[in-house]
Amino acid sequence: MAESVTAKVQNTMKAALRGFQDADEVLPPYHIEAQTSLTERPLRALKYGESFAVLDSYGDIGVQPGPEGLYFQDTRYLSRLEFTVEGQRPLMLSSVMQDDNGALSVDMTTPDIRLDAHDGTTIPREVIAIERTKFLFKGACYDRIGLRSYDSRHRTLRIAVTFDADYRDLFEVRGTDRPRRGRRAVQVASETEVQFRYVGLDEIVRTTALHFGPTPKTLEPGKAVFEVSLPPGGRASLFVRVVFESHRAFISAPSAEQVGEDAAAKLSLAAGSSGGGLRHPKGLSEGTIFARAYRDGRRDLRALCAGITTIISSNDQFNEGACRATADLYMLASRTPEGIYPFAGIPWYSTVFGRDGIITAMMALWIDPNFAKGVLRYLASTQAKAVDPAADAQPGKVLHETRRGEMAMLGEVPFRHYYGTIDGTPLFVMLAWEYYAVTGDRETIARIWPALELALAWMNEYGDRDGDGFVEYARDTDKGLENQGWKDSHDSIFHTDGQLAKGPIALCEVQGYVYAAKNGMAKLAAMLGHDALAERLTHEARTLREAFDAAFWNEEIGTYALALDGAKKQCAVRSSNAGHALFTGIALPERAAKVAEQLLSKDGFNGWGVRTIARGEARYNPMSYHNGSIWPHDNAMIAMGLARYDLKQEAARIFQGMFETSLYQDQKRLPELFCGFMRRRQRGPVSYPVACSPQAWAAAAPFAFLAACLGLEIDHARNRVRFRNPILPPFLDGISIFNLKLGGSRLDLKLHRLADDVTVSVLRRTGDAQVSMVK
Template identity: 85%
Template sequence: MAADNTAAAHDAKARTAESAGSVAHGFQDADDVLPTYHIEAHTSLVERPLRSLKFGEAFGVLDSYGDIGVQPGPEGLYFQDTRYLSRLEVTVEGQRPLMLSSVMQDDNGALSVDMTTPDIRLDAHDETSIPRETIAIERTKFLFRGACYDRIGLRSYDSKHRRLRIVVTFDADFRDLFEVRGTDRQERGKRGVLVASDREVQFRYVGLDEIVRTTALHFGPKPNSIEPGKVVFDVSLPPEGRASLFIRVTFEAHRAFTKPPTDTMVGEDAAAKLTLAANAGGARREPKDLAEGTIFARAYRDSRRDLRSLTAGITTIISSNDQFNEGLCRATADLYMLASRTPEGIYPFAGIPWYSTVFGRDGIITAMMALWIDPKFARGVLRYLASTQAKAVDPAADAQPGKVLHETRRGEMAMLGEVPFRHYYGTIDGTPLFVMLAWEYYAVTGDLDTVRAIWPALELALEWMDRYGDRDGDGFVEYARDTDKGLENQGWKDSHDSIFHTDGHLAKGPIALCEVQGYVYAAKNGMAKLSALLGHDPMAERLTQEAVALRENFDAAFWNEEIGTYALALDGAKKQCAVRSSNAGHALFTGIAKPERASRVAETLLGKDGFNGWGVRTIAKGEARYNPMSYHNGSIWPHDNALIAMGLARYDRKHEAARIFQGMFDTSLYQDQKRLPELFCGFMRRKQRGPVSYPVACSPQAWAAAAPFAFLAACLGLELDHERNRVRLKNPILPAFLDGVTLYNVKLGGSRLDLRFQRYDDDVTVSVQRRHGDVQVVVTK
């Protein structure tokens, strides 16, 4: 025991020293003031395992029992950025059941929880009336088309007849997601609750935005008693008997009308008694006489069919490592759970719980990394972002013509303008990434129809880069927010303190980020190729020349010999933020880095200050604001590492890419469900210890889910080239944890392939297991 205490003390001391850098500098950049849109944390999401469900614009955050709100936190049932259910707890004779297991099904289609009754005393003076482990409780929950379905199955293994009182308590606070995150509000709308029937309770909230939001809880069979926040079931179980209880929660949002309904809701004044308009929540209307068990079974069947149709025909992977297979299965399931259908196609929502909505940058990068698995993501992202592209100057939304959407929100605070995110364009990188994705999508699919459909948006995006993105005409794209409500930093590292100088003081804008210039370079190169395909030769030649000039100017302005890498950014005075950061790895990813610089950049990224054994830190240890527990200044992000690995592979530094891949695989072994989180802390890897979690990281997160596919493609040197009808494998390698990998149903045009990779020490052999069509497979050095 003494040895353990000594080790713990030593570990704590080391971590304190490692994270003390920013404190020692004594910065005076309002560091003691909480930044705008800060996610307030009084409890850590790491304290207890949470479970996530999602369908469309609705998602649920549940505890491992399938309950909601038993402890403080973000738990709830959410729809369009509003919490429609803030509490749901099931007790048996006044106690929580004993947990046996709690797992998400392999495809994330439902949560399955196995429990049993605890020791139950029906009278305080009696001995135990019902011994524990007498009655099994199986709970199944899923989301589908405007409703959350919940079945609680009971089975007795007792020789006696038993009666159990099961109580369900519930509430709906209709808090905006930004309130749940910690933002205070001065005013709120009116809320009421109504017992609508002997099987249904309705909550209704009339917002200040004149939207009526309704939550209805439907119970089956008929409870023994029902009141606004509680129902009671008295369940009779004969020996070996079974019983099932059902809870169906539906949620809707409607524009308010002025005609009041005839019912009266508890706590709701006359002004709030408004008739509900047409159903905007998508909840399926069920016949009133249909049993809840039948409704549950039908919805469960339909949800399985829906998920199968969404994933039909995708590329799948089986490897020699069962744990990696499990992680890939979860990553695939996460991608398709986060996928939401739009009129333009499927779009991967960013993450749960804080970012379950459209984010331009996140969707684009997710689609890039998953492109060889399923190009439907890229097509949906391109079409959606083209349809929502800014058409006018709007300072309140940080918008200018041609700029690509950063995020969109539909909660009350966004609708009222209390936060600027209803349609918000405050991102500097989304627009060049959008153009970059268009070329990559075409290169893999040859889908010229989609390119033609979004061509006006691509041209407008180019114009934005030159006219609005380059604020001072120096050839670099930079940002400065147009509204005080907007984000201070508008790259992917958008924390208020993420862009700073060597001495730690924050950079003043307009700010030109290292990685953004790379995105612009790749966008212009890609757009030049698309222009040539469509017969716009003068445009193609001009863009090619602009890309060449940008590469030269970038190297001259951003390279810093002293730190051995590209500077994080240039401030408004064109002074380098000479900080070692992961951003330089994106210069490899986009190809803007000169070949002679690649080795130095790789060495800095993978050096002892950059790579902690699990991954590459966002900011290297020793830099002024380095803090391994921060969001962007020393933490580790899987998607960031995946883009770095893709960049290393571009410059044929596969072994460094494999090293990062190995670290991320090792990280996944310590994560719940083998799921890579949004980010984790950057503390140095230590023997017999796993990585340190970040307290409010999203999990699942779309671009973290896509990262394993990017790592694998990088190490295999996988390139799908539709123009040449060729699958190229450039100097493939496999990390040490993989002896073999098989890719099934690799698609190129009308061709399909199964490819087998086998590692022999440092060599990898490639064999075609199945070929349908005339696609060529080429292995090169």
């Protein structure tokens, strides 16, 4: 069947391409432009709260064009920071993120340096060791450059730090042009401090202060020069502390509207993470300030991830990847008044995204349910309360993203508080049930119950625009996103001939999310004593499942259609979206094997993972963002769906491909996505040029893969941990799970493969939770 479909598509492809090629030549709004690839050189990411830094492997910023910078609230507060010795970059020895992502550590040495071209005076390379440490903490970026001489002669070195602050909005860095900008100024404030100040068109004053220690020999608006004396065996340290903050230019009595806006804005601030670190505490050296911040930052990070579930496997490489994934999750986590929230990814999406946060929390639920709790409470508190076409908002709809940069504040981009996501609202309700099933946290469910009811009302009223029982989307203004599912590229929803679908569009996976949401909401309603509501929702879910199969199943392509367009015509395209129908359980049992067959066919599975769009479809492009690429989180959700229908071998095959993908990645970190080219012998997967790394839902994916293959079920109501028909992929002989939580119980478990079987042993148990295995 796949070959005949492919042949048919290829026969019509040229004619179809002529029909839409011209329209595709215009860059869509909010496109991420790329003149250089993020994969050309290793980049390092640091994050704390609403600030993050993208650095090159030296720890420098802006030496080459790209997204490097120090950012706070979607604005680049530092666009250049380069360290040189006698006018030259040091020689790189190693550049590593510490295991917990708490700091970047760089080891370097001096190159061969010609001090005097006339008499031949030189400093030979490798006689001065340089160790650099950088981290972010509470409104400041800390940078220590340590030098140690292994030379037999006394040396005096000129060390320069060149710097600048351009205050570009993140959307400008991504490629959006702006006709007007605010006013920038710079001054040398003291012999150890330079201040940059930018007054934006939004009347926000953004400042960057660079503090140096010890006192530089010369200090200019864009350069500090130190003279360092190193006797044989001598040591020296230089410190650069970058403090960033923002405040309103004019203070006036707030209107009622402003009070509401400020209250909403506060929810996006991580507690303790706003700008404005200590400028220069009286009597303290920069070295002491650095040491105290480093100590406090480590304590803060340990507190954030204290008590989580951890895993150790028989495979050291998987252990390394799992350690990095855990560290990424907690680096991306930001504290809000409602709990921790995983920001989506660095560099483009380091902010709250509703869909991303929900899916990340789902996949990490058994590792740490606090992610789910924070996400649920935050999204409930920011749920839309009124119709706002500019924000694609209607009452009950869940937030898509929030931005704090100048362009968002001015409305140049619509993302200040933007609700243009069709799937966030049902996913929100799905997560509520899954969180309760694992934790039994009735208090949180009762607290967000009004928001869950509003979300349900939105699905039935605003979500179902034509009353046909399906939830569909269409943007309210031409500034909103054209496509509002997780595949939100302008060209991601199309027909067999390649023509873009016209809305309102009902996506395959969204109907599954609605189905699961209504089933979950029914169980929550029954728990709270709302029996009539529970009965009605159960009936609605059953009816939706039948209607979905009738409308979306396509026998010719052997799977569920990608979507229905505004005329209820199928977009009969083979896509990974159909795997989400397995994830949510809306797929009929008799369809599951066929869906799996398509997903894991040569057109769907490239050897590393399942493509977003199958090879041979009209708009298939393995280098595209959504039309043939491979996303780890998408594959993890598919694997969870396969496991739901007891297709564990298929789930393990995807897990195997993703593990092998991680072996080729810097720091064994799964990226946001990579290209869908067919796997070739003795070659790794092909990178996507502007993929975020780290990305929250990619970081959570390994834990979802593992839970899927193990058939892990945590059931608070039954006080039971169950493994349903567990298997282990070929690269794992065993796995140990420590501190698995169920109510007041804590469990340490070991699963081991014996031939084709898997056994489970309880290593430690506190409390009365039961452990069982079902085959």
